[in-house]
Amino acid sequence: MVASGMRDAGYQYIMLDEPGFRERDKDGNFIPDSKKYPSGLKALGDYIHAKGLKFGIYTDAQARTCGGFLGSYGHYEQDAKQFAAWGVDYVKADWGRDRPAEELYTEFAHALRGTGRPIYFSVIHWGMGSHHWARKAGGHTWRTTYDVCNAWYTLVDCNTGVGCLKAVDQTEALGHFAGPGGWNDPDMLVVGTSYHEKKYHVTHNGQKLPLKNDVEDRSHFSLWCLLCSPLLASNDIRTMPDVVRETLTNKEVIALNQDPLGIPAWRAQKLGDLEVWKKPLADGDIAIGLLNRGDKTARMTASWRVLDIAGRWKVRDLWAGRDLGVFESEYGCDVGSHETVVLRLSRISAADSAEAGSPLDDAVAVWHMADLTGRGGTAGQLALRGDVAVGVPLEGADRQASLARGGDGHVAQFDGGYLIAGEGAPEALHLSGDKMTFCIRLRDPAGKWDVPLFARHAPNDPFGKILYAAALNKAMVGFPQWNRIKEDKAVEFLWRTTPLEDRVHAKYYNEGKPTNWFKFVVDGEAKHDQVTEGDFVAGVLRLQAPTDLIGPDRWHDIVVRFNRAKLEMFVDGVAVD
Template identity: 45%
Template sequence: MRRILRLALAMTLSAGTLVALGGTSPPALALNNGLARTPQMGWNDWNSFGCNVNDGLIRQTADVMVSSGMAAAGYKYVNIDDCWSTRSRNASGDLVADPQKFPSGMKALADYVHGKGLKIGIYSSAGLTTCAGYPASLGNETRDANLWASWGIDYLKYDNCGDHQGRTAQQRYTAMRDALAATGRPILYSLCNWGQDSVWTWGAAVGNSWRNTGDIQANWNSVMGILDSQVGLESYSSPGAWNDPDMLEVGNGLSGTESRAHFSLWALLNAPLLAGNDLRSMSAETRGILTNSEVIAVNQDWGGRQGHKISDNGNLEVWRKPMADGSVAAVLLNRGGGTATVSTTAAALGLGAGTSYSVRDLWAHTTGSSSGTVSASVPAHGAAMYIVSGGGTPPTATALRGVGSGKCLDVTGASQTSGTATQIWDCNGQSNQQWTLNGAGELRVYGSKCLDVYNRGTANGTAVIIWDCNGQSNQQWRANSDGTITAVGAGKCLNVPNNGTTNGTKVQIYDCNGGANQRWTRA
């Protein structure tokens, strides 16, 4: 089976955050190595070459990644998959690059790739052997991580093959996370355990991405089967921590129409965009698909919201992704064998009421307008992709003043660090008191941080903090007609404890009671 790699550092909250929360260090909620803040983009040799990997292929691919415009479009990782090493470790216990395949060694190859302005990835497995039977890293995590760091490796795809020696997936993948972190080198860590062990529930604390499915194959049925397995997983995805439905098969046996649909959907899913074709011989059509800057922009949107399915009518589906600027990306998918009309509405896409909407076709690169219906004639195995915007005045930032306290909802110390507690403070109009309630139910501050119920808590008194916006229910809020604000995930209200009025009183959630300490107005 195939795999993908990436490095992870264990996340800990800053000392300032701990002081703000007034507690001891909580368990790690997400990896925070500063990598993959948007889904990683690059190339992997496995889909086209399997074990036929060598120094020349990697150098030539790096060259073409630059000359074809892919690097300029955002692709930067050139990743080596299985079969790169000798069949056994050396006398010192180290992995050895196959001298026939890589005569100059991995350090020289990494230097070459870096010289192109790109990054390089390597592969191993969380077992005793790789999927192709080469030595893997279980029990040798520290040794191997240090070796890769010495070579200048930037990305680790970590598979699930080989004897696991009775250790759980979390134990095995966490051991490599810690070994990579200890090297001090930023290495993107991609978990590849094929969607086993409900990896999406713990992957964010361990890796930058996690495979949530079996291997993709270069045919339409495989692409659609993997798409189906993504339903319901969107809440686990966030900046630095991505669901991974496997590499792209664009240009590998799929038709141009199928390839455009595949690329559109993977972009909407915030999937890592890892090309799997032979870049050296790709057609102009394939290159055009992989470098479509408007589709890539949906994938790389800084808000980090993963798309999800909103309509399923047999072979006709509609998928939507909220964008950071308040617009919505939509994919109208036709899985069937003949041309069909696929439609949705601005309301279904989550846009506000209005009489006119802008509709940008991301493949035709044209802009039209609509009174509310978005529709396309879509060929068999095809998809249309749009950015739809409009529907009233975009939400604006405002201060939220507590009715009981007369003070404003405030980010402690004007910090922009995830995990910082919120409090009440004299209203001052500063950016740490400016909140935007958008159509997704998020209360945003600083543009990219969301009001967040700590650790998805539901208990009375759970702290309310700021965190990178991730679309999860503990970051969704509902403004009620009586002035209360309900945390959707917990079903409790934004609350100033003990009817406090003192600057610095920390905000929490509590059973809704309609009291003045739970009611808020726009300041």
């Protein structure tokens, strides 16, 4: 780890992925194999720590590991104490089937916390739904797939493993579950293992799949980094050739994986075998992956329209390690078969007209449509720039777009990076006394129209301001909404949406159990709104603003932000408890 440069690149853990415990002593403690570990595991842990590294170990949440050795079922507290005594920093716990998995992993995590030693806990439940409950149970990562194998693609999940692209597809669909403190885990990196494996990977039905080559390995690594997945190398780092070392230690690509914003990439566009992936970064940069799944070199373009950005951006190729220049509308290049080009886009200039101290400073994926009555300009025009996807901060003018009512009574349709209001928009603008309802439609990455998303003003503010977060591909996760109210009126929001095709989470989960009720919390009190699996989801939410903050003579900006499990309210930029 040290001599190879892996430690300096950021790799921290030495993992014993199957320590092979065959028996316990009279007190019930694991007995390590004296041939494998002649000095014992405490001495091994001390040696690892002396190198500035951390010590990881594998076990099973059930009585036996997949390799037939002893697991930890029935001994969670005892094993946790023994691991802590050895100096273990990371515990990987394989599939528990003896009782409901959530119960087992919750119990195991509690035992690890009880040792007083900070131990990273990896939940390995083979993509069987642990993303719904693992974070709450105490897990820091959760497997999204079966074990990964050294193949570019496998058609089906099988007990011999899934290929790189199959793992990527399953993990991308779960992106909204991942974030700081808990991560989707599509299994370890299988990069460079072709140099010491057999010629083919053999599936359970006898199919022979060629092992990945260097280009595919680099794509594998690129996609794991873009998805914010754990980076656990499984190759023999003592003998790896330079091409493998250069892949595993590219600090610029690793920086995308370790970015503190922690938002996994998603497909911004898919045209057959050609895919454009997008990942927002903490400093305002954007990481782009150009993936060619096909068998021939192809010309690929990252269009600003597809990426929902505007302006001048500096483009850097992270694998080539060089700046490519400044571009204003798109960047294109040839991408080889099974290659992934990884780019970093840095904005050259951006207007910043946002209100200082606005609670929207950390809001994500917002459409800001301001003051319908006070805008002039060409009738029916709405130029709305900015990102439209969960987790993407908007800045400056992107939050200050204005809406003028269309001349034919229609509102707007979303197409790429802009909303165009007026003639030709697919839905009507309805005005009736003290209410206004508007409709926005989204295109999915394949260009197909999604179902509408609706929002409605409160009766007391028919032509005020609205902020609506369009969660493209991430329906009903992490959205804020904004309105203005006067006196002690309630804020009313209505939403309607349905997950796009290929989404796997139309059913919501409440405390780890499948349910048709969507749960959120206001001031510590649980609220519910019914949802229907695989169908439209509609609901109305009313919130009463605190009377001591609301006066009769002026307007107040109210922001309501739903953050996975908690509903937050801001009055004039101040969080309300």
